[in-house]
Amino acid sequence: MxxxxxxxxxxxxxxxxxxxxxxxxxxxxxxxxxxxxxxxxxxxxxxxxxxxxxxxxxxxxxxxxxxxxxxxxxxxxxxxxxxxxxxxxxxxxxxxxxxxxxxxxxxxxxxxxxxxxxxxxxxxxTFNSDHNNPQVAIDTFRQLALLFNKSQLAEQKLSAMQQRFTELRSALTTAYQGKLPKVSTVRFANTASVYIYGDNSMSQYALKQLGIKPALDIATTQWGLVQKRVLELSKIQTGSVLYFEPFNEYPQLQASRLWQAMPIVRNNKVAAVPATWTYGGAMSLKYLAEAMATSLLTLAPNATEQNPVKNASNEAVQ
Amino acid sequence: MILRYSVTSIAILLFSTFYLLYDNTLSSALQWQLISGKTPELFTEFIFLFATLPRLAMALMVGAVLGLVGSLLQQITRNPLLSPLTLGTSAGAWLALIIISIAVPSLAPDLKAIVVMIGSMLAMGLVLLIAGFRELAGLRVILAGMAVNILLGAITSAIIILRDQYAKNLFIWGAGDLAQNDWQWMIWLAPKLIIAVVILAIAPRVLQLLRLGQSGARSLGLATTPVLIVLFAAALWLMSATITAVGIISFIGLIAPNIARLLGANNARDQLYYSTLLGALLLLLADFVARIASNLTIDIIPSGTATAIIGAPMLIYLAMRGSRAEDQMQISQNTVLRSQLTLSKWLGIIGIAVFALIVAMFLNNDGVSWRWNIPSDFEIATRTPRILIALAAGICMAVAGTVLQRLINNPLASPDLLGVSAGATAAIVISSLLTGQSLFVLNPLIALTGSAVMLAILVLLTRAKQFSGGTVLLLGISLTAMVEALVQFVLAKGSQDVYNMLSWLAGSTYNTELTQSLWLFAASILIMVLSLISARSLTLLNLSTDIAAARGLKVSLTTNLLLALVALSCALVTASLGPIAFIGLLAPHMAQLMGARKVKSQLLLSAALGGVILILADWLGRNILFPSQVAAGTLAAALGGGYFVILLLKAKVSRHSFY
Incomplete structure (x- = not known):
C-alpha cells in the first residue's frame, strides 16, 4: 500500500x-x-x-x-x-x-x-492574523527557492538557521545555568507607550526556537503586536524585556521613577537589541535570534561584572 | 455665581478622588500618606505616585490652560466658536515635530521640545501676520488660521508618506496623550505656565473694554493693538507649551468657554475664570473616560481621542442652543469685482486646459531630467485614468463648492472645509478599522453615508438658528478636527499597513482603474449638468429665500436636493481617490475673481479651473520626486493653501477684502 x-x-x-x-x-x-x-x-x-x-x-x-x-x-x-x-x-x-x-x-x-x-x-x-506569520515566511521562502531553482540553497540556509538556533540556545542555556528566562520583545513608541510583540510575531517565534517563552501573553494580531502603556511591562515579575533600537528617548525613560520601580528594571532585566527588522522574511528569524541572543547574554547572571549595559542601568537606578 | 464656582470645584475634587481610586488597590488613607511624603515601597505605590498622580495633575493643569486660552481668544476675536487649534498652533507643532524627528532623530527630547514650540509659535505668528494685528476681532484671523492649517498639514502629510517608518511613533503624540511616568513633564511645563497668572490678573479689564469694539476701547484710552499683541503672544506661548508636552488635545479650548457662557458667566472676568475652571474639569473627565476605555480594549485610547469623541456632540449641542446675539461675524459676497468675463478669457481657459492635458500626458521626469516624449502604450494606459479622474474630481469638487457657496450665501463654504469630505473619510476609516478591509475596496455607499450625515448635521444647525456663514465654517472646522482625531487614533495603532492608509488619506490617483475614472467622469458631467439645470433656482436662492418662494420655487425641496448633490459629489470623490481638499473653495473663488458673476458661468469656469488645477497637481506629484510620488490631493492642498495665504496678504495691502 x-x-x-x-x-x-x-x-x-x-x-x-x-x-x-x-x-x-x-x-x-x-x-x-x-x-x-x-x-x-x-x-x-x-x-x-x-x-x-x-x-x-x-x-x-x-x-x-x-x-x-x-x-x-x-x-x-x-x-x-x-x-x-x-x-x-x-x-x-x-x-x-x-x-x-x-x-x-x-x-x-x-x-x-x-x-x-x-x-x-x-x-x-505575509502578515495576517489568521495564520502563523513566521511559518508562512518560511513556506514562502521555500516557494521562492523552488521558483529560482535554489531549493538546495534554501534548505541549506534553513538547516544552517536551525543549527544556529541550537548553538545560540546552548550558549544561552550555559550562560543562564540551565534556567532560561521568559522574554518579551517590545518597540517603544515614546516614553509612555510601547508596542509589545506577541505570538504571531517574528521575534517571539525566534525566541521560541531558542527555547524561550514569552513573559507576557499578547493577543494574536495581524502584525503580531499590540500597543500598550509602558506600565503593562510592570506585570512582568521574573521575565526579561528586549527592546528594539532605535529609541532615542531611552535616557528620559530611564530617568523616570516609574520605570526605575518596575520589577524588570530593578532586577536588571532590560536590554537593547540593535535595529533589526521585525516584519521580514525567513532569514530575518536568524538575524533576530542572533541579535536577541547577544542581548540576552548581557543579561545573564554570570555576565554581571563585564556587562557595560547593566552597569549603565544600575547608575540610572541610583 | 459663588454657587457655580463652588459646585464646579467640588466636582473637580470629587472626580479627582475617583480618578485616583480607579484601577488602584491603595486605600485613600495610604494615598494620602504617599502624597504627604511617605516613601513608596510597593509597585502600586509607585504607579500612584509617578503615573496616576502626575497624570491627574497634568490633566487639570493642561485643561485649565486650554480653558483659559480658549476663553481669552474667543473674547478677543469675539467669536464663540473659535478654537485655539484653529489658529495654526497644532499644525505648526506637528510639522516641526515631524521634520525634526526625521532630520535629527537622536536630538535630545528637551531640544526637540524647543523646536516643536518654535514651530507652533511660527505658525501662529504667520497667522497673525496674515490677519494683521488691527483686525484680530474679525473673520480674517480665522481664515488665515484655516489657510495656514491646510498648507502646513499638506506639507506634513507629504513628508509622513515619504518617511512613514519614522512618523509611525509620532502619531500617539499627534493624538494627544496625557500618560506620565514621572513628574518630568510637569516640571518642564509648570514654570512655562506661570504667565497664565498674569493673564488672569490683567486680561479681564482689557477684555471688558474690548467689548466696546476696538475703536471704542481706543477712545477710552486703551492702546488696543499693543495690548492685544501681548495677550495673543501670551496665549500663543501657553498653547505651544501644552502642545509640546502632551500633544494635540482638541475641543477643550473650544467648549469650556461656551459652557461657561451657557451657565451664566457674563462679564469678561467671570468668563475667563470660570472657563479656566471648567477646562480643568472637562479634561479630567475626558481623560478618565480614556483611562477606562483603554482598560476595556486591547489598545490604548489616547486622551485626545476621548476629548474629540465627547467634545463633538457637546459642540453640536452648544451650537444648537447658542444665542445668535453673540455671533458677530457676517460674511457678504464681494461686489467690488471689476473684471469682466470676456470671450478671450474663455478661450484662454480652454487653451490652458488643453495645455494641462498635454503636459500631463507628454512631459515627464525620468529620474535624470525632465523631457517631452511620446508615451508608450503602457504609459498611456497608466496615465489616462489618473488624468481623467483628476479632471473628474476637480469638476465635482468645484461644482460642489460653487453650489454650496451660492446656496448658503457664503463665499467660504467649501465642502471639504465644512466637514462633508471629513464625514466620508471618517466613515471609510472607521469601517476599515471595524471590518479589517483595505481602504481601497470599500464601498462608495459608506462614504456617501458619512458625508450625508455630516451635511445633515450642518443643515440642521444652519436651519435651526440661521447662523452666519462664519459660524457654519467654524463648526465645519471643528467637525473636521474630530475626524482628524479619530484618524490619528487609527494611525497610532502601529500596524505596518499605516502607509497604505496614509496614501489614501492624502488623496492619491495612484490606484485608479480606467473604468473607475470613466465612472467618476460620467458622474462629474452629470453633476455638472444637474447643477446647470438648477442654476436659476440657485440664483434665486442666492438673492433671498423670500424672493425664491415668491417666484414659485419650492425652497426647502430645492435646497435639500442641491445639498444632496453636494454630498454626492464629495462622497464620490472621497470614495474614488480619498479626500481632496481646497479645490471646492479655490476654484469657485478664482472663477469669481476672473469675472464669473452669474451662476452658470461660475459653475462652468470653476469646473474648468478645478479640473485643470487637479490635473496639474497630479502631474507634478507624479514627477517631482520621481520615482516617489506625491498625492494630487496633498499638492492641491499645498497650492491652494499657498494661494489663499497670498490672497489674504494681498487683500490686506489693497484693502479690497474679498469677504
Whole structure:
C-alpha cells in the first residue's frame, strides 16, 4: 500500500519534471513557470529580503533608502533600482525595467491586475492574523527557492538557521545555568507607550526556537503586536524585556521613577537589541535570534561584572 | 455665581478622588500618606505616585490652560466658536515635530521640545501676520488660521508618506496623550505656565473694554493693538507649551468657554475664570473616560481621542442652543469685482486646459531630467485614468463648492472645509478599522453615508438658528478636527499597513482603474449638468429665500436636493481617490475673481479651473520626486493653501477684502 503510494508519487514527480514546469502557489492560487525568472522586482521589503537571501536576480525594490535604514540585513545588491515609496511603487519606471516577474504581498486584486500588465505577478500572503506569520515566511521562502531553482540553497540556509538556533540556545542555556528566562520583545513608541510583540510575531517565534517563552501573553494580531502603556511591562515579575533600537528617548525613560520601580528594571532585566527588522522574511528569524541572543547574554547572571549595559542601568537606578 | 464656582470645584475634587481610586488597590488613607511624603515601597505605590498622580495633575493643569486660552481668544476675536487649534498652533507643532524627528532623530527630547514650540509659535505668528494685528476681532484671523492649517498639514502629510517608518511613533503624540511616568513633564511645563497668572490678573479689564469694539476701547484710552499683541503672544506661548508636552488635545479650548457662557458667566472676568475652571474639569473627565476605555480594549485610547469623541456632540449641542446675539461675524459676497468675463478669457481657459492635458500626458521626469516624449502604450494606459479622474474630481469638487457657496450665501463654504469630505473619510476609516478591509475596496455607499450625515448635521444647525456663514465654517472646522482625531487614533495603532492608509488619506490617483475614472467622469458631467439645470433656482436662492418662494420655487425641496448633490459629489470623490481638499473653495473663488458673476458661468469656469488645477497637481506629484510620488490631493492642498495665504496678504495691502 505504502509502496504503491510512493510509486505513484514518484511517477507524478517525474511527470511534472518532464513538463519542466515550476508550480508556485501564492495568495491567488497556482502559477506555472517554464523557467526561473531572470529579472525580478520586489515591491515589499520582506520579499526583497527573501530574494536576496536566495541569490535571486533582484532588479529593483521599493524605497531603497528605507530598506537600508530599517531592514539593514541582508544588504541590497549594488546598483539596485529604486521604485519609490512602498505604498505607491512607480509603475512607469517598473515597466521601463522590463521585469519578468513582480513579487508583492498583501495587495488587492485590482492592484495585482494592474501589475500584470507589466509582468507576471506573485502575490504572497505575509502578515495576517489568521495564520502563523513566521511559518508562512518560511513556506514562502521555500516557494521562492523552488521558483529560482535554489531549493538546495534554501534548505541549506534553513538547516544552517536551525543549527544556529541550537548553538545560540546552548550558549544561552550555559550562560543562564540551565534556567532560561521568559522574554518579551517590545518597540517603544515614546516614553509612555510601547508596542509589545506577541505570538504571531517574528521575534517571539525566534525566541521560541531558542527555547524561550514569552513573559507576557499578547493577543494574536495581524502584525503580531499590540500597543500598550509602558506600565503593562510592570506585570512582568521574573521575565526579561528586549527592546528594539532605535529609541532615542531611552535616557528620559530611564530617568523616570516609574520605570526605575518596575520589577524588570530593578532586577536588571532590560536590554537593547540593535535595529533589526521585525516584519521580514525567513532569514530575518536568524538575524533576530542572533541579535536577541547577544542581548540576552548581557543579561545573564554570570555576565554581571563585564556587562557595560547593566552597569549603565544600575547608575540610572541610583 | 459663588454657587457655580463652588459646585464646579467640588466636582473637580470629587472626580479627582475617583480618578485616583480607579484601577488602584491603595486605600485613600495610604494615598494620602504617599502624597504627604511617605516613601513608596510597593509597585502600586509607585504607579500612584509617578503615573496616576502626575497624570491627574497634568490633566487639570493642561485643561485649565486650554480653558483659559480658549476663553481669552474667543473674547478677543469675539467669536464663540473659535478654537485655539484653529489658529495654526497644532499644525505648526506637528510639522516641526515631524521634520525634526526625521532630520535629527537622536536630538535630545528637551531640544526637540524647543523646536516643536518654535514651530507652533511660527505658525501662529504667520497667522497673525496674515490677519494683521488691527483686525484680530474679525473673520480674517480665522481664515488665515484655516489657510495656514491646510498648507502646513499638506506639507506634513507629504513628508509622513515619504518617511512613514519614522512618523509611525509620532502619531500617539499627534493624538494627544496625557500618560506620565514621572513628574518630568510637569516640571518642564509648570514654570512655562506661570504667565497664565498674569493673564488672569490683567486680561479681564482689557477684555471688558474690548467689548466696546476696538475703536471704542481706543477712545477710552486703551492702546488696543499693543495690548492685544501681548495677550495673543501670551496665549500663543501657553498653547505651544501644552502642545509640546502632551500633544494635540482638541475641543477643550473650544467648549469650556461656551459652557461657561451657557451657565451664566457674563462679564469678561467671570468668563475667563470660570472657563479656566471648567477646562480643568472637562479634561479630567475626558481623560478618565480614556483611562477606562483603554482598560476595556486591547489598545490604548489616547486622551485626545476621548476629548474629540465627547467634545463633538457637546459642540453640536452648544451650537444648537447658542444665542445668535453673540455671533458677530457676517460674511457678504464681494461686489467690488471689476473684471469682466470676456470671450478671450474663455478661450484662454480652454487653451490652458488643453495645455494641462498635454503636459500631463507628454512631459515627464525620468529620474535624470525632465523631457517631452511620446508615451508608450503602457504609459498611456497608466496615465489616462489618473488624468481623467483628476479632471473628474476637480469638476465635482468645484461644482460642489460653487453650489454650496451660492446656496448658503457664503463665499467660504467649501465642502471639504465644512466637514462633508471629513464625514466620508471618517466613515471609510472607521469601517476599515471595524471590518479589517483595505481602504481601497470599500464601498462608495459608506462614504456617501458619512458625508450625508455630516451635511445633515450642518443643515440642521444652519436651519435651526440661521447662523452666519462664519459660524457654519467654524463648526465645519471643528467637525473636521474630530475626524482628524479619530484618524490619528487609527494611525497610532502601529500596524505596518499605516502607509497604505496614509496614501489614501492624502488623496492619491495612484490606484485608479480606467473604468473607475470613466465612472467618476460620467458622474462629474452629470453633476455638472444637474447643477446647470438648477442654476436659476440657485440664483434665486442666492438673492433671498423670500424672493425664491415668491417666484414659485419650492425652497426647502430645492435646497435639500442641491445639498444632496453636494454630498454626492464629495462622497464620490472621497470614495474614488480619498479626500481632496481646497479645490471646492479655490476654484469657485478664482472663477469669481476672473469675472464669473452669474451662476452658470461660475459653475462652468470653476469646473474648468478645478479640473485643470487637479490635473496639474497630479502631474507634478507624479514627477517631482520621481520615482516617489506625491498625492494630487496633498499638492492641491499645498497650492491652494499657498494661494489663499497670498490672497489674504494681498487683500490686506489693497484693502479690497474679498469677504
Amino acid at each position: 505504502l509502496k504503491g503510494a510512493l510509486c505513484f508519487l514518484t511517477t507524478l514527480l517525474i511527470a511534472s519534471s518532464l513538463n519542466a514546469q515550476i508550480r508556485i502557489i501564492d495568495a491567488q492560487g497556482e502559477h506555472l513557470f517554464e523557467k526561473p525568472p531572470t529579472k525580478v522586482v520586489a515591491l515589499n521589503w520582506a520579499m526583497a529580503e527573501q530574494l536576496i537571501e536566495l541569490d535571486a536576480p533582484l532588479l529593483a525594490v521599493s524605497d531603497v533608502a528605507g530598506y537600508q535604514e530599517w531592514v539593514v540585513q541582508p544588504a541590497l545588491p549594488e546598483g539596485i533600482q529604486d521604485l519609490g515609496a512602498r505604498a505607491e511603487p512607480n509603475l512607469e519606471k517598473m515597466a521601463r525595467l522590463q521585469p519578468d516577474l513582480i513579487i508583492v504581498s498583501g495587495i488587492t486584486k485590482e492592484q495585482v491586475a494592474r501589475l500584470k500588465n507589466i509582468a507576471p505577478v506573485l502575490n504572497f500572503n
